[in-house]
Amino acid sequence: MDKRQAYEELKAKFAMKDEEIAYIGDDLIDLPIMVQVGFAAAVADAAPEVRQHAHIVSGFPGGKGAVREVLEFLLKAQGKWESIVAGFLCPSPLKDLGQ
Numbered sequence: 001m002d003k004r005q006a007y008e009e010l011k012a013k014f015a016m017k018d019e020e021i022a023y024i025g026d027d028l029i030d031l032p033i034m035v036q037v038g039f040a041a042a043v044a045d046a047a048p049e050v051r052q053h054a055h056i057v058s059g060f061p062g063g064k065g066a067v068r069e070v071l072e073f074l075l076k077a078q079g080k081w082e083s084i085v086a087g088f089l090c091p092s093p094l095k096d097l098g099q
Contacts, residue, residue, distance in 0.1 A: 007033050024070055025050050026062050041070045 011021065019038035025031070026046040034040035034053050042054035045061035056073060058066035075081045 001029060002032075003029060004032055007036075022070070022074060024058075024067060025054070039074070041066075 018036050021037040022039040023033050023037045024041045025034050026043045028047055030050055040054045042051045042057045043062040043066040044058050051057045058069045060066040060069055
């Protein structure tokens with residue numbers, strides 16, 4: 001019922017500040033973390049109160065592409081998306097797995 005302890009443990013483990021963290025929520029239990037982090041997102045089928053406190057609301061429900069959509073949004077905002085796509089377009093060093 002309270003995710004704050006786990007959040008604080010993860011934040012300490014990775015030596016991060018609240019403003020460096022993105023969080024995706026869907027229910028009331030997520031609100032304490034959502035108002036604390038630097039970037040809060042909600043899935044399309046999140047509780048209305050959760051959507052209200054999100055910086056962005058995915059067009060997809062939880063488990064149906066919402067996380068991917070939010071990650072793509074963040075990577076584009078950081079200017080990293082193009083290089084990620086380009087990395088998938090480069091020939092693989094493992095061209096022939098049979099050798």
